[in-house]
Amino acid sequence: MPGPLILTSVGIGLGGFTILRDVTVSVGTGEVIGVVGGNGSGKTTLIRMMATLLSPRSGDGSVLGARMGTSEVYPVRRRIGLISHIPAVIPELTLADHLQHVVRLSGLDTGRIPAALRAVGLDGAADRKGAESSFGMLRRTEVARLLIAEPEILLLDEAFSGLDSEAVSLIDVVIERTLARDGAVVIVSHDRSQMRFTRRVFAIEGGTLRAEP
Amino acid sequence: MSFWDQAIEVARVDFRIERRQADVIRVVVPFALMALLVFPLAMGLDLAGLRRIGPAVFWALGVLFGMQVALRESAEEASSRRDLYALAGLDPAARFTGRAISGSVLTIGFFAALLAGMVVVYNPELPAGWLPSTAAAAGLVAIGLTELGTLAGEVTIGLRNRTTLASLIVAPLAVPLVIGGSQTLDSLVRDESILPWVLLLLATDLALAVTGVGLARPLEEASR
Numbered sequence: 001m002p003g004p005l006i007l008t009s010v011g012i013g014l015g016g017f018t019i020l021r022d023v024t025v026s027v028g029t030g031e032v033i034g035v036v037g038g039n040g041s042g043k044t045t046l047i048r049m050m051a052t053l054l055s056p057r058s059g060d061g062s063v064l065g066a067r068m069g070t071s072e073v074y075p076v077r078r079r080i081g082l083i084s085h086i087p088a089v090i091p092e093l094t095l096a097d098h099l100q101h102v103v104r105l106s107g108l109d110t111g112r113i114p115a116a117l118r119a120v121g122l123d124g125a126a127d128r129k130g131a132e133s134s135f136g137m138l139r140r141t142e143v144a145r146l147l148i149a150e151p152e153i154l155l156l157d158e159a160f161s162g163l164d165s166e167a168v169s170l171i172d173v174v175i176e177r178t179l180a181r182d183g184a185v186v187i188v189s190h191d192r193s194q195m196r197f198t199r200r201v202f203a204i205e206g207g208t209l210r211a212e213p
Numbered sequence: 214m215s216f217w218d219q220a221i222e223v224a225r226v227d228f229r230i231e232r233r234q235a236d237v238i239r240v241v242v243p244f245a246l247m248a249l250l251v252f253p254l255a256m257g258l259d260l261a262g263l264r265r266i267g268p269a270v271f272w273a274l275g276v277l278f279g280m281q282v283a284l285r286e287s288a289e290e291a292s293s294r295r296d297l298y299a300l301a302g303l304d305p306a307a308r309f310t311g312r313a314i315s316g317s318v319l320t321i322g323f324f325a326a327l328l329a330g331m332v333v334v335y336n337p338e339l340p341a342g343w344l345p346s347t348a349a350a351a352g353l354v355a356i357g358l359t360e361l362g363t364l365a366g367e368v369t370i371g372l373r374n375r376t377t378l379a380s381l382i383v384a385p386l387a388v389p390l391v392i393g394g395s396q397t398l399d400s401l402v403r404d405e406s407i408l409p410w411v412l413l414l415l416a417t418d419l420a421l422a423v424t425g426v427g428l429a430r431p432l433e434e435a436s437r
Contacts, residue, residue, distance in 0.1 A: 053296055053437055078302035088297040092230040096306040101226050105301040129233075 003028040004153055004184045005050060010059035010068075012042070012049050019045045023209045025202060027153075029110060032175065032185040034195035036212075037204030043188045044085065046204070047157045050186060051082045076104055081151030081178070085158040087138035090211070091131035095122060095141045098130060099148075108148055116144035120170055136167050136175070143170045147177070154178040154185045160194045172197075216307045223303070223311025228318075237319050245278040245323070246330050253334060260336075267335030272354075272395045275324055279355065280383045282320045283293035283362020284376050295370075295436065305429035309363060313425065316412040324351040340401045350397035350407075353414035357390045358383070360421035367432045389417045 005027040012020045019042040027033050037043045048054045049061070055069035066072035082088075088093055090098050099113050117123045122142040130138060139159070146154070154175060160168050175185050175197055188197060195201050201212045214222070251420060256262055290298075298308065327379055328351065331337070365379035372378060393414040400407045 048296075051296070053299060054264065055434075064319055075302075077300050080300055082296065082300055084293060084296065086291075086293045088293040090226075090230075090294060093226070097226075097229065101222065102297060102301050104222050104299070105219060105303050106215060107302065192277075 003065050007061040008059055010056040010061050011090045012045055012054060013057045014045060014062040021207055025209055027184040027186060029111060029182040029184060030179050031199060032187065032197040034198035034201040035188045035204060036192055036201060038190060041204040043204060044157055047155050047186065047188045051080050051155050052077055079152045081146045081149055082155045083142050083157065087142055089130040089138045089141050094127050095133060096130050098128035098141060100144060102145055103148055106149060112148045116147045119147055135162055139163055140165055140170060143174055146174045150181065151178060152183045154183060156187045158189055216304055219303055219307035220310035220314065223308050224266040224315040226422050227315035230317060237282055237323060241278050242282050242323055242326050245274050245327055248274050249330050249334050263335050264337050267331050267337035271328060271331040272391055275327055276358065276387050276391055279320050279323065279347060279358040280362050280380055282323055283316045283359045284366055284379050305433040309425045309429040312363045313360050316363060317356045320355035320359050321352055324355055343398060343401055346397055346401055346407055350394045350414060353418055354390045354394040357414065357418045357421055360425050361386055364425045372437045389413060
């Protein structure tokens with residue numbers, strides 16, 4: 001059975017630049033892989049492509065059975081969870097309103113929001129606007145969203161950076177729950193110490209992905 | 214969640230953000246009302262001249278500042294928010310529709326304030342039945358202008374000087390709306406039917422709605 005995330009000789013570019021080329025990797029069910037690389041190496045571009053937010057310029061890829069770069073990806077997007085290095089929380093809304101908005105758009109049960117906020121320790125700060133919240137609080141809000149969304153593919157782009165140990169353990173919970181559902185996880189970071197869940201680690205070097213021994 | 218549920222959810226959150234940010238009430242409306250006063254200051258005590266130009270000033274300022282409602286700062290989306298929406302499964306066409314609904318309501322409110330200001334400051338000679346006809350025309354112009362502004366905002370997303378570029382796109386394309394809106398009142402003055410102008414506005418609104426919905430997905434994908 002094919003894995004939920006497969007890339008075969010994929011090339012990715014932005015504007016007139018080729019960022020990555022000949023990327024071949026697959027992530028199986030219940031598997032965590034890690035990708036390390038320096039600043040500007042193309043880690044974020046790679047994870048955005050895995051999230052179907054960018055289309056490959058060459059090669060083939062599929063996510064949850066949907067062929068990348070085609071309209072097949074639209075219906076599977078809501079089964080993908082992404083934590084990007086910039087928290088995706090609407091700054092003008094309160095944390096509770098933001099969650100309410102995104103959970104409604106996703107067609108999920110808004111009744112789960114209070115429990116998710118409690119689980120990430122934000123029940124006392126739910127009425128705080130995103131613009132007035134700390135980085136850690138925004139991250140916890142994203143974790144609360146993922147606890148509700150229960151994605152089948154979890155993509156973490158520098159998700160642990162700048163967090164205290166309690167917040168890091170909350171993301172660990174999301175990873176464990178994704179794996180328990182036979183999901184797949186990709187952790188991308190410049191910091192190798194964040195690769196603790198991974199069975200396989202790849203490094204981005206010279207514009208391509210190489211498996212580390 | 215259905216298309217319309219998503220569109221209404223986007224509009225609901227737009228209203229909530231506008232209630233908190235008040236971009237339209239704090240920025241667009243005061244500046245437009247100030248602009249209404251420029252002509253009387255420039256023309257001095259030529260009251261007859263002011264009465265004649267009042268409706269024209271209303272439509273000119275309505276289009277210029279109406280664009281700013283559609284392109285208001287709080288309607289801009291960071292790329293992280295667009296990614297969030299994509300992964301939440303939000304249909305870009307529903308997002309366009311929601312944006313058009315919220316922007317139209319805000320623009321209609323703005324037009325109402327501007328029309329009241331114009332009547333007070335210019336005291337124009339208005340024919341019988343002008344209010345419902347002008348309200349209907351202004352409503353249709355507001356919808357078209359918002360659709361155009363939302364579309365231009367999507368085309369210029371992520372670009373520097375986005376507001377300026379989007380305004381340059383909107384201004385020439387808004388000509389049918391300006392003609393339809395202004396000619397509605399003129400037709401009433403000449404005791405002619407306003408139907409052709411209302412149909413022009415309806416056709417323009419419909420064409421923009423079809424274009425906006427049809428281009429929403431490709432524009433969103435191209436913006437990344």
